[in-house]
Amino acid sequence: MLRNRTLIAISLSVGAAFIGIGMVGPVRVLFAQSPGASLAIIGAMASAYLVSNFIFQYPSGWLADRWGRKQVMILGLFIQAILSLLYLLITDPILFVVLRFVEGIAAAALLPSARAMIIDIVPPEQQGEAYGIFNAFFNAGFLIGPGLGGLLATTGYASAFIGAALFRIVAIVIVIALIPTVRKETITTKTMHDHLGASVAVIGLAYMAWSIPNIILSPIGGRLADRYRRSLMIAIFGLAQVPLYILYGLATMASLVVVLFGLHGIFYAFIQPAVDAHVATSSRSNMRARVQGMYSTVGLLGAFFGANLFSPLYAINYRLPLFTMGTIFGLCVITGSILVRISESRAKSADPLHEMHL
Incomplete structure (x- = not known):
């Protein structure tokens, strides 16, 4: 599996994207408080992200199936990069809630497309190993991001947001340069993990x-x-x-x-x-x-x-x-x-x- 360049490219791009997400995690609340965001606003920011991310998971998957996984990934990463920089221009705390809602939509575009591409390029009998590699990169992004973001934030909160945008750009470059455009019907297999039969x-x-x-x-x-x-x-x-x-x-x-x-x-x-x-x-x-x-x-x-x-x-x-x-x-x-x-x-x-x- 480690020789599958497309799998590694998908995993690297998602890892880079989630380094960006993790970088702003430790400082977002502190950054929002500086222009006067109340606890209610901060709670609404978290809720807005969760709600939009939940709502748009399926629509983003639908779009990826019809428009293309690669295109949806690039669009989601580009929007995330722009949103990271927009935080630095906002002084109205209410707009932080709007940003988090849009950020949830952009984040919802990433994982369904990436995971679907793995199904496209990896045979069913090797998909367990493939997802293990993918999850390792995914979690490594979460692991590295907060520490790196906290370190950059010691020079100013803006550094973490700029760094997050740069990692999204790196992810875009990886997707464009290393991931081929693949369109393939989803393979249905009898080995799906449906132990309880939940739809x-x-x-x-x-x-x-x-x-x-x-x-x-x-x-x-x-x-x-x-x-x-x-x-x-x-x-x-x-x-x-x-x-x-x-x-x-x-x-x-x-x-x-x-x-x-x-x-x-x-x-x-x-x-x-x-x-x-x-x-x-x-x-x-x-x-x-x-x-x-x-x-x-x-x-x-x-x-x-x-x-x-x-x-x-x-x-x-x-x-x-x-x-x-x-x-x-x-x-x-x-x-x-x-x-x-x-x-x-x-x-x-x-x-x-x-x-x-x-």
Whole structure:
């Protein structure tokens, strides 16, 4: 597979694009706050991206099937590069929400086209290995981007956005120069992974079931994180997710997975603000961008290793990665909540006026 130049070119272009995405991840919120964006605006920015990205995944795939994968990839990358630079020209916080919505549309044009091209050029019996290589480059982009963006942001937030635009341009050059135009009927194979028989519509419904309660309850989770001990919230809502991974692995009906996704979205809405708030309050004012970059990098490092290390388990039995993930996640929650509690105790000792809201 490593000798397949087109596969490597596709993977490189996507990796470069996601380096660009990762570069602005740690600094986007801080950059938006500088012209006066409120927490409501920042929340709307995140929601706008998720909503547009979700809505336009299928239309972008439809367009790629009819117009061409390569053309749609180039268009999406070009728009992303322009949007990265437009951030530097905006002073109205409301326009950040509009930019994020359009950015979600542009991002939706990339992965469906890239993944479809892999199906076009790789025989069915080698597609597992091909997607493993593709995912390695994809996750490497997420791994490198936040650290690089945080480093550039120490010279000014604008540097991260300019760097992100440059990496999108690099991706465009790779697509134009190294990826041939391929149009081929999609190969349907009996070896597709449809263990629970879920249709594409049901899969989309599952993600909606996760996203909707998460969007609604995240502000409430943020308020609770400001009022109560964050280590306790991390422990409670983190450990509440462990049985869900076990149930995912035991599920025999797709409808049950949809329900579990909804519960997962609820629990996640309460743990993530607590984690984010602790990271924010624990960072010095002159190191915030670097801390956010490291925070994103560590999270994406876990995603990188998980995506690559769980593949052998999946080959043995598709339930094993879920059981393993639940076990590892539970251990991480216990360890992390203890470390956060120690940090809270030290902060309280250092500040005698600090009051714990319990």
